[in-house]
Amino acid sequence: MEHGKKMIACRNCDTLFQRPILTGRGDVAGCPRCGSTLYSSAARRINITSALTLAALITFLIAQACPILELVADGITSQTTLTGAIMVLWHENVQFVAALVFGLTILFPLTELVALLYVLIPIRAGYIPPGFNRVLRTIQRVRPWEMIEVFMLAVLVAMVKMLSLARVIPEIAFFAFGALTIMLAILVKFDLQALWELADRLSTDEPNCPTGGEPRTEALQARQPTAATAVIAQSSAANPKPISQYVTALRTGLVACNACAQLDPYKRSVKNQHCSRCEAVLHRRHPDSLRRTWALLIAAGLLYIPANLLPVMHTATLTDTQDNTIISGVIYFWTSGEWPLAVIVFVASIVVPILKISVLVLLLITARRRSSWRLRERTTLYRIIQSIGRWSMLDVFVVTLTVALVRFQPFAEVTAGPGVIAFGSVVILTLLAAKQFDPRLVWDAAES
Known part of the structure; x- marks a missing residue:
């Protein structure tokens, strides 16, 4: 539909806007109602x-092929690649954690990079590649799950932790992962929605619109409902309009595609309505959002107890055997004088999971009661837990590297404990719970 290309609905509060013209680099159109981009x-x-x-x-392939760190202790040398660390976990019967680390640090980042090249190079050349819709939707699905930057921080934490055991030497992959972290941080800023629009122009041979240009904004059709105009760089946050003045897609009978943001008229008679642009299944709200989020959250809460009580690592030396929990790791860094690392691990492994669970419980209860209490603030909390939730994987990555590197048999050896399985499950379940929750339910109370 033509109006679907001229208007956009906020993903977090469902408010309709004319699609804005952004003329400068780095400009951002923000929703004045909830503050989202x-x-x-x-x-x-x-x-x-x-x-x-x-x-x-290319950097990713180098990082995977070369060793990350090397340990030297009493003439014994130990080094590992990321793949080698995953294989060590697999052979120690913690296959779940091995598969988790493989997906978050190898499979998903590689899928995103290859898929991006697959769509970018043809679009740049002026044609749409086969399977464009499916590939672009795949990028959107895997992007939230690639965690190279979290893994890089885990490498730094593991280096400091192992300095008391051996001399730590950074290898080629250490620097490759550092460079890759910066590159992916820049690529995340790339707005995938623009690729859908570029494909639209190529398919319709729209004149005077070069590939890579900014979309033109036209006047809305007279039959369409009035929509507020989006502002650039969130400038409206200082003077927002009353909530009652905003028009939502739900109120006007439109539904926004979760993949490409296309707006289509909602058809109640169609059981599985598909997007007119990318053919994804359309939902006015995520199906069973509250029930699914509650189920995932309860499971995460139950696993959080053993995740903190059970050891995540077993350390065996010639003179002593020790079990290490998440809390004991924080205490170790603090007592050894590495208080910045103690704070980082404490926040990532203790504070963030509790914060995610608490915020999601608050959002679920208030959404269920259709409360209109502090709508904007609750949406901000939701965006915060979405952005910080991934950092809870820090401890899982630290355990992965430590287990793979500290293998100075018979002098010292570290093996993974059952706590790392429980903790990894908690992180994944809370991330899934945040994805299942539909923030538009928060704003539905204002509509009613």
């Missing part, structure tokens, strides 16, 4: 993004 101009740099994606893929 609607649209970014960073995606105009197709050439730069294509080159950066290719460089990131």
